[in-house]
Amino acid sequence: MITQSLWLRCEKKEFERRSALTPTTAKKLIDADFDITVERDEQRIFADSEFEAVGCKMVENNSWPSAPTDIPILGLKELPVSKDPLSHTHIQFAHCYKRQAGWSAVLSRFLRGGGTLYDLEFLTDDSGRRVAAFGFHAGFAGAAAGALALAAQRRGEKLGRLEPYENEQAMVTAVKETLGGSGKGVKALVIGALGRCGRGAIDLFKKVGLEDEDIIKWDMAETAKGGPFQEILDVDIFVNCIYLSSSIPPFLTHEQIIAGGKNRKLSVVVDVSCDTTNPFNPIPIYNVNTTFSDPTVPVELGPDQPLLSVISIDHLPTLLPREASEQFSSDLLPSLLALRQRKTARVWTEAEKLYKEKLAEAIKEGFSS
Numbered sequence: 001m002i003t004q005s006l007w008l009r010c011e012k013k014e015f016e017r018r019s020a021l022t023p024t025t026a027k028k029l030i031d032a033d034f035d036i037t038v039e040r041d042e043q044r045i046f047a048d049s050e051f052e053a054v055g056c057k058m059v060e061n062n063s064w065p066s067a068p069t070d071i072p073i074l075g076l077k078e079l080p081v082s083k084d085p086l087s088h089t090h091i092q093f094a095h096c097y098k099r100q101a102g103w104s105a106v107l108s109r110f111l112r113g114g115g116t117l118y119d120l121e122f123l124t125d126d127s128g129r130r131v132a133a134f135g136f137h138a139g140f141a142g143a144a145a146g147a148l149a150l151a152a153q154r155r156g157e158k159l160g161r162l163e164p165y166e167n168e169q170a171m172v173t174a175v176k177e178t179l180g181g182s183g184k185g186v187k188a189l190v191i192g193a194l195g196r197c198g199r200g201a202i203d204l205f206k207k208v209g210l211e212d213e214d215i216i217k218w219d220m221a222e223t224a225k226g227g228p229f230q231e232i233l234d235v236d237i238f239v240n241c242i243y244l245s246s247s248i249p250p251f252l253t254h255e256q257i258i259a260g261g262k263n264r265k266l267s268v269v270v271d272v273s274c275d276t277t278n279p280f281n282p283i284p285i286y287n288v289n290t291t292f293s294d295p296t297v298p299v300e301l302g303p304d305q306p307l308l309s310v311i312s313i314d315h316l317p318t319l320l321p322r323e324a325s326e327q328f329s330s331d332l333l334p335s336l337l338a339l340r341q342r343k344t345a346r347v348w349t350e351a352e353k354l355y356k357e358k359l360a361e362a363i364k365e366g367f368s369s
C-alpha cells in the first residue's frame with residue numbers, strides 16, 4: 001500500500017482549542033499506513049506529547065506553507081485573512097461557500113496558488129448527510145450554559161464568563177454544583193430533540209439530574225400545530241435545536257411573553273440554532289449573538305416582568321474541546337482513510353466538484369466581495 005501523508009496544522013482562531021485530528025484518530029491513520037505530521041500547538045486541547053506518543057512527526061507551529069504541496073493540510077477553522085496564494089489541498093471549515101463576508105477573496109487565494117479546498121461542512125455520505133458535524137456537543141454545552149444561567153438568575157446574578165472545560169465530566173460536575181447538587185426539579189423543553197444538538201441537550205439535562213418527565217422533547221410532530229407555544233413559558237429552560245429550512249410560525253413572541261406576566265416560569269432561552277439574523281428566526285425576541293465573555297442578553301419586556309435571558313453563542317462546542325474533537329474526528333476518520341482514493345471516493349470527488357462550482361461563481365463575479 002502506498003503511504004498517504006497528512007499534515008495537521010495549528011489553529012489560529014482565538015479561543016479555538018478543538019482539533020480536526022486527535023491522538024486517537026491519528027493513531028488509527030498511522031495503523032492504516034498514513035504518515036502523519038502534526039504542528040506543535042499550545043492552544044490545542046491535546047498536548048503535543050499525546051500526538052508524539054502515537055508516532056506523529058512533530059513540526060513547528062504554522063509551518064504548513066513550506067510543506068510539500070502534495071500533502072493535504074488538515075485544520076478546523078478558517079485561516080487568518082491574507083492575500084497569500086494557497087497551493088496545497090486544504091481540508092477545513094472555510095466559511096466561504098454561502099457568500100459570507102470575504103468569500104470570494106478566500107477562493108481567489110486557492111485559484112492563484114493552484115490549491116484545492118475540501119470544506120468540512122460539505123463532506124457528505126451516499127445519502128447526502130454530513131459525514132461529521134459538531135451538533136451533539138453544541139447542544140450539550142448549550143444546555144449546560146442554560147442551566148448555569150438559570151442558577152445565576154435564581155441567585156439574583158448574571159451569568160459570568162464561560163471557559164472551556166477540561167472534559168465533559170468537569171462540565172457536568174460544575175453544573176450540578178451550581179444547581180445545589182442536582183438539577184432535580186428544573187424543567188426544560190428541547191425543540192429539535194431528534195437531531196444532533198437536541199440529543200446533546202437532552203443528554204446534559206439527564207446527566208445533571210433532571211427527571212426524565214421534566215425534559216420535554218419536541219420535534220416536527222409536536223410543532224406541526226404552529227406556534228407560539230404556551231408550553232415554552234411553563235418550563236425553566238427552553239433549548240432551541242431545530243435545523244431551520246423554511247419560514248415557520250414563531251415559537252415565542254414578545255406579546256405572548258408579556259401576556260404571560262408574572263405567571264411565567266421560563267427564565268432562560270438557549271438558542272443553539274442561532275438563526276439570529278435569519279428573517280425566519282422562530283425566536284424573534286432578541287437580535288444579537290452572545291459570547292463566552294458575556295453569555296446572556298436580557299429580553300426587553302418592559303416593567304414588572306420577570307427576567308428572561310437568551311444565550312445565543314454560535315460556537316458552543318468550543319466549551320468541550322476534547323470530547324467535541326474526539327467525536328468529530330472519529331466521524332471524519334472513514335473519509336480520511338479514503339484520502340488515498342480521493343480521485344474516485346465519492347466524499348472527496350463531490351467536495352472537489354463543489355469547490356470548483358463555488359470557484360467558478362467567484363470568477364464569474366470578478367472576485368468582487
Ligand SMILES: NC(=O)c1ccc[n+]([C@@H]2O[C@H](COP(=O)([O-])OP(=O)(O)OC[C@H]3O[C@@H](n4cnc5c(N)ncnc54)[C@H](O)[C@@H]3O)[C@@H](O)[C@H]2O)c1
Nearest residue numbers: 135138192194195196197219220223242243273314315316
Ligand atoms: N450554536 C452552535 O454552536 C451550533 C453548533 C452546531 C450546530 N448548530 C446549529 O444547530 C442547528 C441544528 O443542527 P443539528 O446538527 O442538530 O441538525 P439536525 O438536522 O441533526 O437536527 C435538527 C432537528 O430539528 C428538527 N426540526 C427541524 N425543523 C423543526 C421544526 N419546525 N419543529 C421541530 N423540530 C424541527 C429536525 O426534525 C431534526 O430532528 C443547525 O442550525 C446548526 O447550524 C449550532
